[in-house]
Amino acid sequence: MTTFSRRDLLRLAAGTGAASLLAACAGPGGSSTADPATTGSGLAGPREGNISFAHWRAEDKDVFETILADFFKSNGGKIAVRQDISPSADYQSTAIQKLRGGSVGDAFTAFRGAQFLDLAKAGVSTDLTGQALLQKYETSLIAAGSDGGKQLGVPYQLVFNTPLANTDLLSKAGVGEAPKDWQGFLALADKLKSQGVAPIAWPGGDAANAGQLLNVLVVNNAPTDDALGKIETGEHKVTDDWFLTVLKQYAELRPYFQNSATGTSSDAALALFAQGKAALLATGSFQVAGVRKLGATFGIDLLAPITTTADKAKYEGVHNATFILGVNARSTKQGAALAWLEYLSDPVVAGAYANGTAQHVTVKGVEYTNADLKALAPWLTRKTALAPRFQFTNLDVRGAVENATVQVAGGKTPEQAAEEAQKVIDQKKK
Template structure:
């Protein structure tokens, strides 16, 4: 099998028994690099490299992974042994708030000398606002498999580097699947529904779904849309007006939410991400419909059962194209408005070292993109079996217009709650049409 930069990957070609990440969509080009240290503007020829010089000063590291704070504290301590004139301070914001507010907070360089971005709309907004410097000629990208960091490129330049890849499929309680004699590797949609039936009959909630948290609730669509969509770039085409969510293909996706509704916990529309994790960690639900980013948190909640990932295969028997879903995210960058760019770059390059990435991966149960990393964390080691499979780049992040995206994700929740697919799709399409000015 060969690497498929925009749609999928295999372990043999990409990971080389090492870290993993996704290759993404090339996004819009940029006009200028923003304000440079010392005032003034850089030439309008596109983003330029971080300023050179001796690393010194305080680096604000802006990100949303509060659960990784302790791991980063240890990495900061190691970093500061080498760079005595540099201090690194974590500036952590909840993921939903970071998604909405980060651009304004980092724009003037007061926060986020070194910063992170989500793939998709946030990265594009950073590019458009000239927030990011060009890392192409620095040491950092050399630590990664080149095919895996395209999600951080724009106009042929490496403006950010995806540090993580997450499997965006439900986490499964293997013990509950075994007890119910349910198939944890369903080969098609009917097989997945059969597994849900068996789990429900065994007395547990089959799927804990954070329907009250739009960002996390939307992870399920990454899998469910893969078979019925007419193209792999389906949501890009929806945003461009070439496809509509009122078309038959998306109505079929929404019908899958109708079929799954009996298998979600009661009051799923009011369930937060934290509550859905607790339900799963306590052994009351067999699946948590989020992704591998929840593994460490579930362990932190005291769970001891065996965990694995499960792909809710949306295809009919014998027609499956994909075997899983992943996303490239937590993209590292250096702020063009920072006054301590040499120090911020030194921190990004330090995180990019194999030994740093290996520590981070196994401490946080996160797959990383740095080459040569060995996964010793038991949950990662088990989930890594999916890296041998043909897995698709998460389609939900094709949207760069958040209003359109949120309208589509809301339609999925509405259908599960009882609205007809046609009504929910029409309401979403109206918002999309408004955003498109049609």
């Protein structure tokens, strides 16, 4: 797991001074018998035609439509881009089949971790190494798009997988600063509950987002930064003491989740938070725009539960580099797809995307004007860990680990949930 240096972050924010870096959503690669990623042979092809851009950010649709219209004008009407949008859970499970067909996703996005690696192994990701557009990005922030020494994609978003906080509700509860240890966090949750609101809105019924909370509950409990991923290799188990501690903390949080938390969808949890009925939203900064779209006007900050004593805490939160842009190796319109990625890489265009969606980007020299991005500026210099949830390369194993947390939140004992999950993990590893 890596952390941002102050220099890296402030370089990315150059041009704004007050800009902040947000996080939405790469393990080691391996050999594969699938077709290798191309070396960019089609990237010099015709820059014309109608192409498909596949992604999962439905909340970004309108902003992208504006950018697409400007792109169409800028290329003299030679390239038209259609958005092909799927819900994040569906995109995670079905994108590889669709993209391999070549008819969808001439340009596409990928989640960091398992999906990116699977697409690379399947020969879907065109090698972008040496392309001029890479010079527009902070090199240290696009490493998640490389595999086997090749730059197979470009992470576009930098987001915090750290709970959102309603600062108005925190102030009403008399909270002046974020708790620095686990007991302090539980005390905060008690104060919030006494105000008649749910301390934490958690989408336990949505597999794509239920696991976001796991990120912040793991980083200070894990014996090493890569411990969560090592559950997949067998070097660690969910029955280990450190992970049982994580599960026990899920049990301690039961009284502070909203009613029926394990069956709550992401949209329902978002609405609960946006309506001021929950103080924290246990997902990440990638949902800031969604909160505002529902009409919320309260102040927003980030607040991660510190799961240890203050002296043992290594990290204040979690970040991720995701929404990895790529060109489909199976596409017959790679030249046009590359032109679209080049357009997105322009600092002015990237700024329009960032400010319109409340998503920071990895492009250099972007000016951020969005009020929420500015409000979160202090997180630029805080020590945040690279989201460990995406260390898994086997989604079945990740699912078993995350399901154990849901089971505990639903009432199962940590020990029983861990034992059942470990049996599944042992089977899935074979």
